[in-house]
Amino acid sequence: MKLTGVVIPDGVTVVEKFAFADCRNLRSVTIPVGVTAIEGGAFKNCVSLKDVTIPNGVTAIGKFAFAGCASLTDVTIPNGVTVIGEYAFKDCGALGGVTIPGTVKSIGKFAFWECKKLKRINFTGAKNEWEAIAERYGHWESDCRAKVVCG
Numbered sequence: 001m002k003l004t005g006v007v008i009p010d011g012v013t014v015v016e017k018f019a020f021a022d023c024r025n026l027r028s029v030t031i032p033v034g035v036t037a038i039e040g041g042a043f044k045n046c047v048s049l050k051d052v053t054i055p056n057g058v059t060a061i062g063k064f065a066f067a068g069c070a071s072l073t074d075v076t077i078p079n080g081v082t083v084i085g086e087y088a089f090k091d092c093g094a095l096g097g098v099t100i101p102g103t104v105k106s107i108g109k110f111a112f113w114e115c116k117k118l119k120r121i122n123f124t125g126a127k128n129e130w131e132a133i134a135e136r137y138g139h140w141e142s143d144c145r146a147k148v149v150c151g
Contacts (some may be wrong), residue, residue, distance in 0.1 A: 004048075008032055015042045016060070024048060025127060027071075031055055038065045047071060054078055061088050063108065070094060079103050079124075084111050093117065098146075102129055107137050118146045126150060 002025040007116045008015065014037045020026060021044040028051040029043070035055060040062035043049060049069045054061070061083035066072060072100045076099040077084065086108030087096060095115045100107075102125025112118055123130045127150040134148075 004028075006030070008035065010034060013037075014039060017041055018044065021045060027051065029053075031058075033057055036060075038062060040064050044068055052083075056080055059083070061085055063087055064090065067091055073097075076097070077101060077104065082106065082123070084108060085112055087113065090114055097122075098122070099124065102126065104133065107133055109137065111137075112146070115146075120145045121148045123148055123150045 003023050003083045004025050005028045007030045007080060011102055013034055015035060017039040018041040021041050023046050025048050026046045027048050031054060037060045042066045042073045043066050044064050045068035047070045050071045051060045054077060057080060058078060059080055061081060064087045067087050067090040070093045073094045074097045079101045080103055081101060082103055082105050084104060084107045087124055088111045091114045094117060096117045097120050099122040104124050129147055
C-alpha cells in the first residue's frame with residue numbers, strides 16, 4: 001500500500017528528522033496543534049505533497065524540512081515560528097506563494113532556492129524587520145527572486 005495521506009496523532013510534539021522523507025505518493029499531511037518543531041528533512045522529497053497545514057505552536061522548521069516537495073503550491077508559516085532552516089523549501093518547484101509571520105527572525109541560506117515559481121512572499125512584520133532578516137541571510141536576492149510584501 002502506498003502512503004497518500006497522514007494525520008499525525010495528538011500528543012506528538014516533534015515531527016522527527018526524515019520521518020516521512022521520500023514518501024513519494026504522500027499528498028496531504030495534517031499536523032496537530034501541540035507540535036513545536038518540524039525537524040530537518042521531515043518531509044524531504046515528498047514530491048506529491050500538495051497540502052500541509054503547519055499549526056500554531058510550531059517554532060522551528062528545520063533544514064531541508066520540505067525540500068524537494070515539488071507539488072507544494074502555497075505555504076503559510078504560522079505565528080510563533082522564529083526559525084526557517086537552511087534549504088527548508090529548496091526545490092519546491094510549484095511553490096508560488098509564501099506567507100511568513102513577523103515572528104520569524106532567521107531564515108537559513110538557500111531556504112527557497114530553486115523555487116522557480118515563487119513570485120510573492122507576504123511577510124506580516126514591518127519592512128525594517130524583513131530588511132534585518134535579509135541582511136543576515138546574506139544573498140537573498142540571488143537565491144529567491146520573489147517580490148516581498150511587508151505589513
